[in-house]
Every structure is written in C-alpha cells, then in structure tokens.
Amino acid sequence: MTRVNPELAKELEKFGAKSATVCFNCGNCTAVCPLSNNSTPFPRRIIRYLQLGLEERLLGRMEPWLCYYCGECSQTCPRQADPGELMMATRRYLTTRYDWTGLSKRLYTSKVWEVFCVGILFFATLAVIYLFHGPIVTDHTKLETFAPADIVHPTGYVFGAVLAFFLLSNVYRMHKFIMRSGERVNAPLSLYFSELGTLAVHFATQAKLRLCTNKSFWIKHWLLMSGYTAAFILVNVDLVTRWSLTDSPPPAWHPAKILWTYATIAMLYATTVAIIGRLRKREPIHKYSHSTDWMFLILLWFTVFTGLLVRIFMQFDLPLPTYYTFAVHLALAVPLLGLEVPFTKWSHLAYRPFALYFERVRERALQLQQPPQEEEA
Numbered sequence: 001m002t003r004v005n006p007e008l009a010k011e012l013e014k015f016g017a018k019s020a021t022v023c024f025n026c027g028n029c030t031a032v033c034p035l036s037n038n039s040t041p042f043p044r045r046i047i048r049y050l051q052l053g054l055e056e057r058l059l060g061r062m063e064p065w066l067c068y069y070c071g072e073c074s075q076t077c078p079r080q081a082d083p084g085e086l087m088m089a090t091r092r093y094l095t096t097r098y099d100w101t102g103l104s105k106r107l108y109t110s111k112v113w114e115v116f117c118v119g120i121l122f123f124a125t126l127a128v129i130y131l132f133h134g135p136i137v138t139d140h141t142k143l144e145t146f147a148p149a150d151i152v153h154p155t156g157y158v159f160g161a162v163l164a165f166f167l168l169s170n171v172y173r174m175h176k177f178i179m180r181s182g183e184r185v186n187a188p189l190s191l192y193f194s195e196l197g198t199l200a201v202h203f204a205t206q207a208k209l210r211l212c213t214n215k216s217f218w219i220k221h222w223l224l225m226s227g228y229t230a231a232f233i234l235v236n237v238d239l240v241t242r243w244s245l246t247d248s249p250p251p252a253w254h255p256a257k258i259l260w261t262y263a264t265i266a267m268l269y270a271t272t273v274a275i276i277g278r279l280r281k282r283e284p285i286h287k288y289s290h291s292t293d294w295m296f297l298i299l300l301w302f303t304v305f306t307g308l309l310v311r312i313f314m315q316f317d318l319p320l321p322t323y324y325t326f327a328v329h330l331a332l333a334v335p336l337l338g339l340e341v342p343f344t345k346w347s348h349l350a351y352r353p354f355a356l357y358f359e360r361v362r363e364r365a366l367q368l369q370q371p372p373q374e375e376e377a
C-alpha cells in the first residue's frame with residue numbers, strides 16, 4: 001500500500017523547493033538532462049513525487065544524488081519551476097531524513113541554529129587551545145611546542161572517529177531506504193564486496209559530472225574534491241611522518257608539502273570561483289543560495305586561507321602570528337568538519353558515490369533473484 005503525505009511539498013519548501021507545484025509535468029527537464037537515462041529518469045519523476053506526497057518512494061530513490069546541479073533543466077523549463085533547485089532542495093531534505101540525530105534538520109531549517117552551532121564549536125575550540133596549549137616560544141617559531149603533536153593528533157583521531165560514526169550511521173539509513181523501496185531485495189554480502197569498485201571510482205572521479213555540457217563544472221568539482229581528499233590524507237599521515245606539526249618544517253620539495261600546496265590552491269580556487277558565482281548569480285546554479293551553501297563556502301575558504309597563512313608565517317619565522325593563526329585555523333576547521341561533513345552540505349561527498357554503489361548492488365541482486373528462463377523445446 002502506498003502512503004501519501006499531503007504535507008510533503010510544503011515540508012520541502014523549508015529546504016528551498018518553492019516551485020514544485022507550478023510544474024505541469026511536461027518532461028522537458030528530463031529530456032534535456034545529460035545525466036538522466038531510461039532506467040533512472042529525472043528530475044520530472046522526483047518532482048511528481050513531491051507533488052503527490054509520495055514520501056516513501058522519494059526516500060528510496062537515488063536520482064537526487066545523480067543530479068550534479070548543472071542547471072541545464074532550469075534553463076529550459078517553460079514554467080520557471082527551477083527543477084535543478086528542486087533537486088538540490090530534495091537532497092537537503094533527504095540528508096535530514098538519513099540523519100537520525102535531528103541536528104541536520106535543525107541546521108537546514110533554522111539560521112539561528114546554524115549560526116549558534118558554528119559559533120559554539122568555534123569558541124569552544126579556541127577555549128580548549130587557550131587552556132591546553134604548550135609554552136609560547138617567541139624567539140623562534142616552535143609550532144610543535146605551542147601545539148604538542150601528542151595532544152593534537154589523538155584529539156584529531158577521536159574527533160574523526162566521532163564524525164565517521166555519525167556519517168556512516170546515516171549512510172546505513174540511506175542504504176535501508178534504498179533497499180526497501182519497490183521490490184524487496186536481499187543482496188548477498190559478496191555483492192557488496194564485488195561492487196566496491198563502483199564506490200571507489202565514483203568517489204575518486206565524479207565521473208557522472210563529466211556528462212554535463214559545461215565541462216568546467218566537473219573540473220571545479222574535482223579540484224575541490226581532490227584537494228579536500230589530499231588534505232585529509234596528509235593530516236592523517238602526519239601522525240607517522242610528523243611533516244606538519246614540527247618545529248623544523250621540511251623543505252619546499254618534500255612530497256607532503258607539494259601535495260599540500262596542490263590541495264590549498266585547488267580548494268582556494270574552487271571556493272573563490274563558487275563564492276563569486278553566487279554573488280553574481282549569472283548561472284542558474286548560483287541564482288538561489290541557501291544559508292548552508294554560504295556557511296559551507298565561508299568556513300571552507302577561511303579554513304584553507306588561514307592554513308596557508310600559517311605556512312607563510314612559519315616560513316618567515318613569525319612566532320606569534322603563526323600560533324594565533326593556527327588557533328583560528330583549528331577553530332574554523334572544527335565546525336567545518338563537525339557540522340558540514342556528517343550533517344549538511346559536505347555529506348554529499350559520501351551520499352553521491354554510496355547512492356550509486358547501493359543502486360548497483362540492488363540491480364545485481366534483483367538480477368540474481370530473477371527465476372532462470374525456461375529453455376525452449
């Protein structure tokens with residue numbers, strides 16, 4: 001039996017889907033979408049679910065994660081329903097439904113909550129640094145003395161484990177919604193292993209976005225994603241190699257430094273272009289900005305920029321600017337990672353490849369469930 005939620009379209013309005021009701025289902029958007037295909041047609045079908053209140057079907061669909069918001073559909077909609085933004089709003093809504101803590105919904109629907117949570121984490125991080133920092137050496141820059149690696153690293157690992165727990169538990173809920181939609185599927189564990197390549201390929205390449213007509217979207221998206229992944233890896237290998245939080249920084253040609261420079265340039269470039277685009281509002285994808293879009297871009301830009309400043313101050317042996325900027329850098333990184341990764345904008349980094357992965361597992365499992373065809377006599 002299909003249950004209908006008559007309030008669904010109204011609920012989606014809180015996430016930015018203000019024009020679902022003006023769509024008259026002509027299908028132009030699906031026809032022009034370069035990422036839509038016969039087996040997963042969108043965005044028209046998703047908009048139809050919103051209009052009809054088919055909440056459970058919407059929860060089980062992976063199409064919202066297949067849309068990379070190139071905006072081509074919004075340019076051709078005869079009703080100015082902005083289907084690209086409707087898909088974006090649906091992703092925000094789905095993110096809150098995957099999240100079992102309820103924090104995601106508060107962050108997406110209340111600016112007060114958003115600013116309050118970012119502010120609390122920012123000032124709490126500064127307070128922790130103020131209370132637990134090491135000796136402040138002022139004749140030379142001694143970052144490891146100010147921020148002892150044997151305190152910073154374990155704290156970072158505990159923080160990372162907490163974030164991973166929240167994100168992966170939300171991914172698990174997404175998995176349940178997708179597997180339960182339509183025909184029930186019991187996928188054998190072996191399929192999850194054999195299809196891991198799908199997850200890795202889509203995470204590393206963002207290959208679907210290359211199908212969009214404007215290839216610059218893919219380049220910018222990939223720069224941001226690869227820069228973030230490189231920075232994430234470097235922070236983690238720092239525990240072993242001690243290349244970053246050290247009183248004697250390695251030379252500029254050190255591989256970790258080269259990779260760090262790449263990550264910094266890639267992320268600064270991609271976020272600066274995105275901020276300018278959202279201020280100018282010339283492209284359909286930049287016409288409407290949710291408060292969480294701005295919060296994400298501002299936190300990311302300032303986190304990367306303060307990280308760059310720390311390197312510059314260290315290079316010029318400026319002790320106090322190095323320590324203070326490092327404290328601000330951490331105070332920005334904590335709300336960026338603590339809120340954006342498991343609960344809001346940046347969670348799509350996991351949801352997109354996982355949606356494709358689960359759908360692939362589901363398809364293969366359905367094929368296995370098909371009864372064998374009888375041979376013709």
Ligand code: SF4
Pocket residue numbers: 022023024025026027028029030044047076077078079080081082083
């Ligand atoms: S969103 Fe616009 S283009 Fe798409 S089906 Fe509705 S009216 Fe047609």
Ligand code: SF4
Pocket residue numbers: 032033034035036042043066067068069070071072073074083084087
């Ligand atoms: S924004 Fe682009 S990818 Fe998303 S539905 Fe529209 S045309 Fe397709």
